[in-house]
Amino acid sequence: MAEIDNVAASRRQPAIEISHLTKDYPLPGGRQRVRAVDDLTLTVATGQIFGLLGPNGSGKSTTLKALLGLLRPTLGECLLAGVPGSNPAAHRAIGYLPEAPYFPRFLSGRELLRFHAKLCGIPRTGREEHLAELLTRVGLAQAADRRIGSYSKGMLQRIGLAQALVSDPPILILDEPTAGVDPVGAADIATLILEQKSRGKTVLLCSHLLTQIEEICDRVAILHRGRLLAEGALDELLGRCDRQALVVDSLPAVELTAFREWLGERGGTLHGVERPPARLDRFFLQTLEQAERVAAAPAAVTGADSR
């Protein structure tokens, strides 16, 4: 019974609470200060994917650092599952991917994960299998034993994501997880984030890729000059709760008029007729997939012949 109460309590407890966070940095000379974050209040419910948006210098990274206790807030408080982020005990619940991650060049990808796994106290039994599985999930199984110094920017993001996931934390804080990653990699990372959500994890992510944010986030907040401009569910913010788009083959003008009348008879309104926007990222992925299929086909034929 107590266990059920605990589970219920953890569901009610927001994963992340930021209340009236203000952070000032002193300017050189020490007399003047610049305000990086100004009275920010946010709540991220458990199990949500929350997007933190804003232009460069809007205070996103400062907010994340304050949340992790790496910076001391000038005012306000940040809680991770009810525990102040400045308390290292709160970090048991999180995995963090910093912006433009830079990891020790002298380690291999596997050694880096092993180091973080040891820090998190993951027992030796089954550790190597867990690391191998993680490396496979982020697509780095082949490069696992290469020095990180030889990794591309995209590979650095992937290994960073793997180290964030190493302890299977309930809260993931990802700062620009797809920066520098090619579209295929970005799509893989988006799938991985959605997979985490389906497992009940909470994800707070900063990104400039608005299309991706739109696809995977439940709620977003927009920051500008340290202030919160807007916050809410995507449908609420974009005003599309009571509208739907139907994608059909092109209709002649007569049929379109008939459809409009049919809709009018049922109390509906056709607000506009336009071509659905072509998505370059989808086209790019489809083209690559097609090329992969073509490349794989002769190999399959050759394989069949040789047998």
Added chain:
Amino acid sequence: MNEAQSVPLRFSCRRVGVLAGHAFLEAVRQRVFQFTTLLTAVLVVGSLGLRELDFGGAELKFIADFGQGALVLFGSVLTIVTTVQLLGGELENRTVLPVLARPVRRSEFICGKFLGAWAVVLVFCAVVTALLLAALWVRELSVLAGPTEAPVLHGGGAPYVGVLVGGALQAVKFGLLTAMVLLVGSYAQSNLFAQSASFLLLAICHLQYLARDAWQTGHGWLERLGGGLIGLVFPNFQLFGGEYLMAGADGATLALAGRVAAYGAVYTAAFLALAVWSFRQREI
């Protein structure tokens, strides 16, 4: 989730060990360690070739002094460069962020860096001292086997115990220097500043006798107070020289070496505590 987090995170020697192992691995894979160790080894072995010169007969003592000099000089450089790289490099490259986002106390982080950096210097000291002892043994054997009389053996054979205890004292001194460099690095904003300030501290600690002279025989109260303060705050690195051990290590000199090691341990603990305090104040 909440229940697990509410358990306070106590200082963990296991995590310190993990961080120390990581720091050690990073340091030994750096070229500075490999280059410094190789250069010092070449110098120690090369000192055997200097026997053609006439130094007045005390050749084994010369080899021992030469080796100790190389150990002191390159050990100091290695300690400062490695420690600055281990802490300042992590801060500058921001590799520290994912580590401190783990359930890790900042005191554990600094202690891990200290142990990792010191372990590297201990390996250096062990390698150089072993080479020096081997060089002395080889030279002693060749002299004893030679057809001519061996003036080098005046006053006994090679100072093996002196070299060994001297190497251990240098290792203690480098541990203290590591703690001092960590204190500097915990508030320094750049590696250049951290290295410059650390070399300055090294010079001050080696010139302690000037401060102590000013304290004891200074002309005005200001000079005496300043000398006294500097003499108290900064450890005297000349104590770790161990020249007295080369003349022959008896019970009294070994006891003195023990007291010097204890003096170094006390200062190390104090500087390490200051480094932890300073790093806890730091915003990253």
